[in-house]
Amino acid sequence: MFNIALLFLRCPQSAAGANFQIVQSLRMSTWQFGVGIGGCKLLGTSNTKEKEMNKAPVTKNQELELTITDLSYEGKGVAKIERYPLFIANALPGETVVAHVMKAGKNFGFAKVIKRLNDSPQRATAIEDKYMQTGIAPLEHLKYAAQLEFKRTQIVELLKKAHLEQLQVAPTVGMTTPTHYRNKAQIPVRMVRGQLETGFFHQNSHRLIPMENFLIQDPRIDEVVKKVRDIMRKYQVIAYNEDGHSGILRHLIVRRGHYSHEVMVILVTRTKRMPQSEQITQAILQECPDVVSVIQNINQEKTNVILGSKDRLLAGKAQITDTLNGISFAISAHSFYQVNSVQTERLYQEVAQRAELTGNETVIDAYCGIGTISLNLAAKAKQVYGVEIVPEAIADARKNAEMNKIANTTFEVGTASEWMTKWSQAGLKPDVVVFDPPRKGLDNEVIQSTVTLAPRKIVYVSCNPATLVRDLQIFIQQGYEIKQPILPVDQFPQTVHVESVTVLERA
Numbered sequence: 001m002f003n004i005a006l007l008f009l010r011c012p013q014s015a016a017g018a019n020f021q022i023v024q025s026l027r028m029s030t031w032q033f034g035v036g037i038g039g040c041k042l043l044g045t046s047n048t049k050e051k052e053m054n055k056a057p058v059t060k061n062q063e064l065e066l067t068i069t070d071l072s073y074e075g076k077g078v079a080k081i082e083r084y085p086l087f088i089a090n091a092l093p094g095e096t097v098v099a100h101v102m103k104a105g106k107n108f109g110f111a112k113v114i115k116r117l118n119d120s121p122q123r124a125t126a127i128e129d130k131y132m133q134t135g136i137a138p139l140e141h142l143k144y145a146a147q148l149e150f151k152r153t154q155i156v157e158l159l160k161k162a163h164l165e166q167l168q169v170a171p172t173v174g175m176t177t178p179t180h181y182r183n184k185a186q187i188p189v190r191m192v193r194g195q196l197e198t199g200f201f202h203q204n205s206h207r208l209i210p211m212e213n214f215l216i217q218d219p220r221i222d223e224v225v226k227k228v229r230d231i232m233r234k235y236q237v238i239a240y241n242e243d244g245h246s247g248i249l250r251h252l253i254v255r256r257g258h259y260s261h262e263v264m265v266i267l268v269t270r271t272k273r274m275p276q277s278e279q280i281t282q283a284i285l286q287e288c289p290d291v292v293s294v295i296q297n298i299n300q301e302k303t304n305v306i307l308g309s310k311d312r313l314l315a316g317k318a319q320i321t322d323t324l325n326g327i328s329f330a331i332s333a334h335s336f337y338q339v340n341s342v343q344t345e346r347l348y349q350e351v352a353q354r355a356e357l358t359g360n361e362t363v364i365d366a367y368c369g370i371g372t373i374s375l376n377l378a379a380k381a382k383q384v385y386g387v388e389i390v391p392e393a394i395a396d397a398r399k400n401a402e403m404n405k406i407a408n409t410t411f412e413v414g415t416a417s418e419w420m421t422k423w424s425q426a427g428l429k430p431d432v433v434v435f436d437p438p439r440k441g442l443d444n445e446v447i448q449s450t451v452t453l454a455p456r457k458i459v460y461v462s463c464n465p466a467t468l469v470r471d472l473q474i475f476i477q478q479g480y481e482i483k484q485p486i487l488p489v490d491q492f493p494q495t496v497h498v499e500s501v502t503v504l505e506r507a
């Protein structure tokens with residue numbers, strides 16, 4: 001969620017996504033973004049009109065009464081003055097607000113709500129501002145059913161923009177309880193008024209808002225964070241100070257197995273040495289008996305990247321284990337593991353169902369992480385080949401295959417494009433290719449080598465509808481068809497993230 005917000009602020013002309021009205025039905029507004037690839041402009045404006053638009057019709061610090069007409073892909077309310085959009089947090093379509101203009105740029109501005117004059121019927125009650133302010137839950141103010149529709153509509157509208165409106169999008173698969181689902185927390189640690197605090201950064205800044213209940217995390221993770229915070233205070237550990245690149249503890253990462261209940265604690269430090277690390281480790285183990293792994297990760301760089309490359313195992317195992325659909329997984333500190341276990345099981349079931357394996361197929365799982373999709377499909381395939389860029393994840397994947405006594409998987413370290421090309425040159429003939437790439441989607445080389453491999457079916461798991469639609473267009477041009485509705489699965493309730501599964505079949 002931070003990526004989108006940062007992209008938007010730094011590069012307003014290339015923000016991804018689209019805005020929607022959520023008054024009666026969700027529909028596209030006249031203002032739209034460039035879907036993350038091209039430029040951003042007001043629709044239907046000529047160059048002369050664009051020039052006229054270069055002067056904002058509002059000024060900073062102005063107070064205005066505004067009616068919200070749209071919801072941006074970031075979950076912000078949009079009000080338009082003439083055709084100039086103002087983005088307003090915690091405001092929903094249909095609501096009228098008194099707003100204070102915070103920033104009035106050339107093409108758009110930001111305002112904050114001073115007073116809400118009416119409530120949208122889609123407004124959720126009992127919300128806490130801090131979750132929206134920090135970006136933990138930017139959709140917290142929208143009722144869950146409307147959140148699910150908001151996500152589905154994002155895909156629909158992006159398809160329309162790409163002239164693929166004939167493709168169907170199924171209703172989003174939601175959660176019964178859409179809170180406290182995250183099995184991983186990455187918590188910044190800072191000194192606030194002379195005391196070490198854990199919390200979350202205020203959106204678009206590194207000002208820490210101290211917090212104990214994180215709303216979307218496993219409540220046991222919240223408790224462990226609090227206990228470790230108190231231990232750090234007791235041992236007078238100094239939190240990291242970004243300005244001076246001083247202090248010791250930068251982040252606290254806690255992972256918890258949804259079924260195993262095993263907990264991993266990672267202390268990310270700026271320094272190689274963490275004073276009293278032995279006493280601190282013992283205190284963590286004593287206070288939290290479910291912690292089976294304590295790791296110090298060293299990150300000496302001046303960077304926003306959380307993890308450094310060096311780890312020191314302080315106590316216990318280097319991995320925790322958990323299960324997904326009954327298959328066990330060892331998870332290392334650096335490995336990607338889906339954060340919502342309940343929805344991931346459902347997602348993988350949908351992938352398996354769409355792969356329609358009979359036991360005779362060769363499958364490629366590109367971007368395989370620790371082999372979760374590969375091992376979920378292996379029982380119904382002849383052979384599964386996985387590729388993943390993080391070496392630790394592939395070590396985990398191989399270990400996971402062994403642990404589950406699954407013998408028909410092969411895992412390779414490298415980029416998807418490198419291995420798709422190698423497999424193609426080696427004459428591999430996959431029946432099914434599964435993609436689950438990061439937000440940037442597939443690069444051209446991956447798409448071209450897939451086309452050369454000519455699988456009868458591609459199952460594409462995407463966490464970014466903009467890059468998904470871009471990639472689907474290319475596959476369609478290359479002779480693939482999409483017959484089944486695209487299925488959004490809500491992996492990240494209360495946030496604006498959209499996950500989905502698409503099946504492409506060779507025409």
Ligand SMILES: C[S@@+](CC[C@H](N)C(=O)[O-])C[C@H]1O[C@@H](n2cnc3c(N)ncnc32)[C@H](O)[C@@H]1O
Binds near residue numbers: 367369370372417
């Ligand atoms: C969205 S995750 C999916 C992982 C796995 N399928 C799962 O469900 O847990 C994407 C994975 O792609 C890996 N990755 C990123 N860039 C890659 C590349 N160019 N080639 C191969 N893997 C890559 C990341 O390390 C990450 O594990």
